[in-house]
Structures are given as structure tokens and as C-alpha cells.
Amino acid sequence: MTTRLPPLGYWMGGQGSRYELNTPALVLDLDALERNIHRMAEAMRGFGRKLRPHAKSHKCVRIARAQIEAGAVGICCATLDEAEVMAANGISGILVTSPVTTAMKVSRFIELVGGAPDTMIVVDNADNAGALAAAAERAGVTASVLVDVELGFGRTGVLSVDAAEALARAIAACPSLRFAGVQAYGGHLQHSADHGARLDLCRRAHGFIRDIVARLTSIGMPPEIITGGGTGTHAIDGIEGPFTEIQAGSYVFMDAEYQDITYEDGSDWPFENALFVQTAVTSINVAGTVTTDAGTKSFALNGPKPRIATPGLSGAAYEYSGDEHGRVRLGAGMVQPKLGDRLECVIPHCDPTVVLYDAFHCVRQDALAEIWPVDARGRR
Incomplete structure (x- = not known):
């Protein structure tokens, strides 16, 4: 465009x-935008976490590039459309955070991997993994895939430790796929208004994620990437969460919705x-x-x-x-x-x-x- x-x-x-x-x-406001990008990058460095911010908040190549220049390892995209635009403009390290399941979108994703091999995607179903594997094999590429974990929002993701293990094994069994880790994003956690309640919810989610990571590690499949979190929980997840990287997105702009929740007790x-x-x-x-x-x-x-x-x-x-x-x-x-x-x-x-x-x-x-x-x- x-x-x-x-x-x-x-x-x-x-x-x-x-x-x-x-x-x-x-x-x-460019001055405020630049300060926001810098502050989140500094916070993640302080927490010892990587940052893969969500481009769905801005859908803008210039902003994605500024985030990467500040230290982000890549970007998250909620849709294949976003991912294609970002990749076409030289943005690397893309993670598509929602499964794609139609034949058309599976084909488009594999074509995207052909031009940007470090592009990743999530799945929550073995049949979807099989469709991606078949398309990748036909194209002669290897696609990196993460197990999507459901944290209580009821949208996408596997529901149990056993299901996470079974899906990870299914991915690893496909020569044209690479098991890259797990995604565990709780959209409902981001806007829990009270900080104490948000902390409790996050800790319960962290426990479930750790159980999955422990199971996968015990079978010789330790996740390279554990990705999740967001603007509303970035500090909680950064200080004590199981994540290797955080997916915060709205921090670049902030909005009235985030102004309605407490950051930390006594802190702005x-x-x-x-x-x-x-x-x-x-x-x-x-x-x-x-x-x-x-x-x-x-x-x-x-x-x-x-x-x-x-x-x-x-x-x-x-x-x-x-x-x-x-x-x-x-x-x-x-x-x-x-x-x-x-x-x-x-x-x-x-x-x-x-x-x-x-x-x-x-x-x-x-x-x-x-x-x-x-x-x-x-x-x-």
C-alpha cells in the first residue's frame, strides 16, 4: 500500500x-511512540526476556522496523495478511500467532516460508500440522511450528499437558516440520483491572505452562521458544513468568482500555x-x-x-x-x-x-x- x-x-x-x-x-505522536518503544525494550532487557511485539496493534512496517532496531527479535502477526506484508518489506522473525487451516491459507503460508524461512506459525490440532507438513514437503521447505496452548480464554490452543505432548510429537514426526516451541497467550489476562487479581491469574497460567514445558523436556523435546504475554501482563510475565519472549503490542500507543487497569499498586x-x-x-x-x-x-x-x-x-x-x-x-x-x-x-x-x-x-x-x-x- x-x-x-x-x-x-x-x-x-x-x-x-x-x-x-x-x-x-x-x-x-512520534516522540511518545519512540519513548514507548525504548521503555519496553529496556524493560525486557532488564527482565532477561526477548521481545517479539505484536504488529496487529499498528500494522505498520515503519513501526515494526523501529521495534526491531530497538532490540526486538522479530514481530508477531495475528493474520497471514499481516505476515505477508511485513515479510515483503524485509521484516524478519515473524510468528503467525493464529492457526491457518484452509487449503488456500496453508499454501500461502508455505509460500511465505519459502521466501522468509524464519517465519513460524502455531497449531492446536494434529490434522492442521499434517496439512502444513504435506504442503511444506511439496514445496521443498521446512516450516517451524509451535504448539498453541489455551489459557482459559476459550479461543485456540490445546487444553491439557497430554494434548500438548501429543501435538508436539505429531509435529516432530513430520520431516518437513520443525518443532519450535510453545505459544501460551492469555488475552483475557491483559485487561484484568486489579493488579492483584491479574497477578493471581498469571501465576495460575504460569503453572500450567511450566507443567507443559516440564513434560516436553522430560521426553527430550524442550521448547526452544516459550512465547506469550502482552502489554497488560508484561511486567508480571517478565519478572516471574516461564516465557523466553513476550508478545506485547499495545504499549506502542496505549489506549483508554489500558488506562482503565492498574499497572502496579501505587505505580503509573x-x-x-x-x-x-x-x-x-x-x-x-x-x-x-x-x-x-x-x-x-x-x-x-x-x-x-x-x-x-x-x-x-x-x-x-x-x-x-x-x-x-x-x-x-x-x-x-x-x-x-x-x-x-x-x-x-x-x-x-x-x-x-x-x-x-x-x-x-x-x-x-x-x-x-x-x-x-x-x-x-x-x-x-
Whole structure:
């Protein structure tokens, strides 16, 4: 995907150019992004863990490259579409974190391995492993495969230690496959609001993972890679988890959803809000409110409401007023914005908000610095 030319009137680097965008627009604060990438890289080095961050949060080659330059060993991709785009742009160390099971996708994955041999994938079923093995044998390649472990979310993964052993043996029995380790990701653990409750949940998950690792080690199949964790549990997993690497993704942007959970008792999150939706005021006729041009088509709906970050309006409530419209309910003493004023909102949930836009409008303070495409948006 190529970056669209900026609309007439954009000028890079001009003072105030941040507030001359074609709204609704996705605004990325490069200074905050860079600090977030650095802080997570430093945290993982301190924990003695590797980092393979999830590209599903940003779907952007420039951001993936910056993460690797900061020390990440590769990236995770939730879909084959993401993986193909990243590999085509020279990103290495890709792990596809969901099984692919249709004949078309199996064939595409094996083709991807042919061009990027260090690409890996997870399976939770021996028949799926067999299909990958047959396709790999036909193509004359060896595919690296991990056993996917279910931690209570009920999505994908094997459910027991015995099942993990059986699947690992099935993978190892295929000459065209290489058993690379285990993935154990608990999406439901990431947003447990109370730190103490999140710690307890993680420790139970860690025990199950350790039991699987111990069993595999006892049969001469110690996992080379034990991958999992995320932004919400990265510190718990980094300090005491069984993982060799962590899959955190949302830390690059942070969002309102993560602001609703406690990082650690008495501690603030080490990551900053870096991603915003900018919207413009389109009507001011109703007392105590203004209407904007960012409605339900501009924000992910599976999280909290957008939170206004614009100074002077940070306590105002943002509501949806239709597909193309938002409503800001002003608090007592707030000065009503004028027609055309730009407001910026912390996004509710970063991953599904990003896919609504073609590009990141990258800013430094009040200046538009660059425009980066959301490279892996859409289906191929």
C-alpha cells in the first residue's frame, strides 16, 4: 500500500500544521511512540526476556522496523495478511500467532516460508500440522511450528499437558516440520483491572505452562521458544513468568482500555498515550454540547468511549451521535469550542481503531512531520 498524497493545504513541519489535517485523522505522536518503544525494550532487557511485539496493534512496517532496531527479535502477526506484508518489506522473525487451516491459507503460508524461512506459525490440532507438513514437503521447505496452548480464554490452543505432548510429537514426526516451541497467550489476562487479581491469574497460567514445558523436556523435546504475554501482563510475565519472549503490542500507543487497569499498586504505566483521533467541531447550536465529525466509523466500539485529550476539555464526555458524528458534553465552566476547532481523543482500543484509517499522521509537538501508511490494513 502506498501513502496517499497529502490533501492540498498540508505542509510538513510547519508550525501548527498538526491542526490542519483532513478530519477525522489518526494522529501519532512520534516522540511518545519512540519513548514507548525504548521503555519496553529496556524493560525486557532488564527482565532477561526477548521481545517479539505484536504488529496487529499498528500494522505498520515503519513501526515494526523501529521495534526491531530497538532490540526486538522479530514481530508477531495475528493474520497471514499481516505476515505477508511485513515479510515483503524485509521484516524478519515473524510468528503467525493464529492457526491457518484452509487449503488456500496453508499454501500461502508455505509460500511465505519459502521466501522468509524464519517465519513460524502455531497449531492446536494434529490434522492442521499434517496439512502444513504435506504442503511444506511439496514445496521443498521446512516450516517451524509451535504448539498453541489455551489459557482459559476459550479461543485456540490445546487444553491439557497430554494434548500438548501429543501435538508436539505429531509435529516432530513430520520431516518437513520443525518443532519450535510453545505459544501460551492469555488475552483475557491483559485487561484484568486489579493488579492483584491479574497477578493471581498469571501465576495460575504460569503453572500450567511450566507443567507443559516440564513434560516436553522430560521426553527430550524442550521448547526452544516459550512465547506469550502482552502489554497488560508484561511486567508480571517478565519478572516471574516461564516465557523466553513476550508478545506485547499495545504499549506502542496505549489506549483508554489500558488506562482503565492498574499497572502496579501505587505505580503509573511507564507508557504514554501516543495515538489519537483528531476530529473537528461541525455544530455548536445545542447548549452544553458541540457536534464533531467523528462518529462510530472513526473509533473501535469494543472498548470505553474516546477520552478527550485537548487541554481545557479533558473532563468533557465524548459520545457517539451517529456513524459520522460525535457529541461532546461540556462540563461546568468549560469554554465552548468554536466551529472548525480541532479536538483530539485518546483512542478506545488501538488495534481495531487503526484499521479504520489509511495512514498515521505523524507529529512532533504541533507540527506534522510525516505520513506513514497503515501497510497491512485490509485483506489481500
